[in-house]
Amino acid sequence: MPTRRRFEARARVGYAILTLLLTAGMAFSVRRFSSMTDAQLAWIRSEEREITLVERLRWNCALTVANGRGYLVSGDETLLQFSEEARARFDESVRALRGQALSPTALQRVEEVEQAARDFLRVREALFEDRRQSPSEDAGPFARRIDAELVPLRRALDASLARLVEHKESAIAEDYDRARADLDRLEVRMYTLLGALVLACLGVAWYFTRLLGGSYDQVREAREAACKAVAARDELMGIVAHDLRNPLGAITLKAALLRRTSDAEKVRHHAESIEHVAQRMAHLIGTMLDVTTMEAGQFTVTPAPCAVDELLRETLDVFGPLAESRQIRLEQRVEVPDLVVHGERERVLQVLSNLLGNALKFTPQGGRVTLTVDREGTMARFTVTDTGPGIPVEHLESIFRRFWRDDVPGKRSTGLGLYIARGIIDAHGGRIWAESEVGRGARFCFTLSLAGPAGPEAPAGEIGAPSHPA
Numbered sequence: 001m002p003t004r005r006r007f008e009a010r011a012r013v014g015y016a017i018l019t020l021l022l023t024a025g026m027a028f029s030v031r032r033f034s035s036m037t038d039a040q041l042a043w044i045r046s047e048e049r050e051i052t053l054v055e056r057l058r059w060n061c062a063l064t065v066a067n068g069r070g071y072l073v074s075g076d077e078t079l080l081q082f083s084e085e086a087r088a089r090f091d092e093s094v095r096a097l098r099g100q101a102l103s104p105t106a107l108q109r110v111e112e113v114e115q116a117a118r119d120f121l122r123v124r125e126a127l128f129e130d131r132r133q134s135p136s137e138d139a140g141p142f143a144r145r146i147d148a149e150l151v152p153l154r155r156a157l158d159a160s161l162a163r164l165v166e167h168k169e170s171a172i173a174e175d176y177d178r179a180r181a182d183l184d185r186l187e188v189r190m191y192t193l194l195g196a197l198v199l200a201c202l203g204v205a206w207y208f209t210r211l212l213g214g215s216y217d218q219v220r221e222a223r224e225a226a227c228k229a230v231a232a233r234d235e236l237m238g239i240v241a242h243d244l245r246n247p248l249g250a251i252t253l254k255a256a257l258l259r260r261t262s263d264a265e266k267v268r269h270h271a272e273s274i275e276h277v278a279q280r281m282a283h284l285i286g287t288m289l290d291v292t293t294m295e296a297g298q299f300t301v302t303p304a305p306c307a308v309d310e311l312l313r314e315t316l317d318v319f320g321p322l323a324e325s326r327q328i329r330l331e332q333r334v335e336v337p338d339l340v341v342h343g344e345r346e347r348v349l350q351v352l353s354n355l356l357g358n359a360l361k362f363t364p365q366g367g368r369v370t371l372t373v374d375r376e377g378t379m380a381r382f383t384v385t386d387t388g389p390g391i392p393v394e395h396l397e398s399i400f401r402r403f404w405r406d407d408v409p410g411k412r413s414t415g416l417g418l419y420i421a422r423g424i425i426d427a428h429g430g431r432i433w434a435e436s437e438v439g440r441g442a443r444f445c446f447t448l449s450l451a452g453p454a455g456p457e458a459p460a461g462e463i464g465a466p467s468h469p470a
Contacts, residue, residue, distance in 0.1 A: 010211065014204045021200050025193045032186055036179075054165055061090060061117070061157055064124070080128070090117065103171065109164040116157040123149050252278040290416075294423040295402075301344040301427045305451040308339040308373050308380060315352045315371070319360065327365045330356075335374035342451035347424045351432075354417040355384040355444045362388035362442075379430070379447040386443075391436040399434060421446070 067083035094114055127145060252275055259271035293299040312332050323330035341348070352371075359369045367387040374381055391399065402419045425432040425446045432446035 011208060014208060018201060018204055021197050025197055028193065029190060032189075036182060036186065054161065054168060061086075061120075061154070061161065064090060087121065106164070106167055106171065109160070109167050112160040113157070113164055116153070116160040120150070120153040120157050123153055249282070252282070290420045290423070294420070299423055299427055301347050301424065303342045303344050303428060305340050306343055306345050306348060308334065308341060309337070311341075311345070311348060311352065312371060312373065315349060315356060318353065319356050323360055323369065326360060326363075328360060328363050329368045330360075330371075331368065332371045333373075335372070339373060339375060339380050340451045341380050341448040343428050343448050347428075348448065351421045351424050351446060352382065352384075354421045355446075358417065359384050359386035359388070359442075359444075362386065364388065375450070376447065378450055380450055381445055381447050384444045385441065387441045390438040390440050391434065391442050392438055393436070396434050396436060400432070 063086035064083050067079045067086060070079040094110070094117070127150065255271045255275035255278060259268045259275060262268050262271065290299065312334070316330065316332060320330055356369065356371065363369055363386045369387075370383075370385045372383040372385065374383075400418050400422045402416060422432050425448075428448055430447040430449065432444070434442060434444050436442035
């Protein structure tokens with residue numbers, strides 16, 4: 001099974017590849033669009049300038065002809081000056097047009113305009129010279145010469161200008177078509193890139209889906225195998241525990257009988273040791289059976305009215321000598337006297353014994369353990385408080401889980417006591433929890449429902465335990 005780090009590393013690599021692909025695609029698109037936009041703007045500026053120059057040629061040509069005709073007819077020197085200025089602008093526009101990056105065809109059209117302009121200006125200068133030599137001559141002959149010699153040349157110049165404009169319009173149309181083709185090609189490339197990115201995303205998604213599917217199958221199989229192993233273990237524990245109880249009972253009885261009837265002190269001592277070991281083993285077997293039944297959801301209790309004072313007295317009778325031997329002060333405090341709870345006596349004593357045993361185990365010499373009972377509405381709350389080292393806040397929920405143990409030197413346990421205590425209290429419909437701060441001791445609380453006055457056990461319905469987190 002791939003480890004979590006390997007899977008995370010693969011996921012990061014896959015996401016990095018996707019990010020690089022998307023970034024590369026976006027960068028390519030932006031760069032391509034930018035270059036096309038710059039090219040289009042440069043082309044538009046160039047075409048606008050060329051068109052402007054052609055229009056200036058046309059306009060200056062018209063001004064030259066009009067002012068020249070006026071001068072030939074009237075002899076007005078001002079019109080001659082205007083005509084010369086228009087000609088200068090005409091020449092300047094031709095030179096500027098030649099300075100553009102023209103195609104061979106456009107250059108040919110410009111040369112045609114220049115040739116037509118030279119022919120026109122040559123005839124115009126000849127007419128101007130004749131007019132200057134005969135300023136008093138009648139304007140009629142000059143007008144007829146204009147119509148006969150100059151007008152055809154002007155028409156030829158207009159025709160060459162028209163061909164130049166037509167060529168520019170054709171070039172603009174071709175440039176537009178070329179730009180449209182470039183955009184179409186770019187669109188195809190973009191859709192191709194988008195399709196490649198989609199395929200890459202699908203490939204990465206498919207790859208990680210396969211990884212997750214394989215991991216899920218392996219985890220499911222491992223979980224099923226673990227559940228089967230746990231079920232087999234619990235079944236074996238139940239069988240072994242059940243089969244060991246009778247031999248242990250016999251050993252305990254024989255050891256007790258030997259202790260009572262033997263006259264030798266050494267034999268009685270050994271018999272007492274055997275009896276204690278057998279009782280310890282019986283307690284462990286009972287713990288194993290409780291855990292097995294709780295995990296199987298079959299743990300039940302038979303509640304009956306129990307006097308709280310009697311529960312506390314019996315508990316203190318058991319743990320008083322132990323606390324005294326460890327020089328720990330064991331106290332009890334009942335806020336409300338004569339309380340009666342609804343519970344199974346032996347199971348409630350088991351919970352109290354577990355909590356007090358843990359408190360005495362972790363409380364140092366000279367410390368104090370207090371058992372308190374008070375009333376909360378329809379519930380009685382039992383509290384065991386100690387002055388031990390305390391429990392970290394992050395462990396307060398974990399301590400009730402099965403096999404949880406605090407790594408304290410010299411303090412070993414099975415890690416099942418609090419788990420069983422929780423199962424017992426849950427089966428009674430109560431609640432158990434812990435409160436603590438490191439260095440300030442711990443406080444364990446549980447609640448049981450109140451009942452009527454204590455008396456002989458009455459028939460009561462069994463209360464099943466809910467399932468517990470492992």
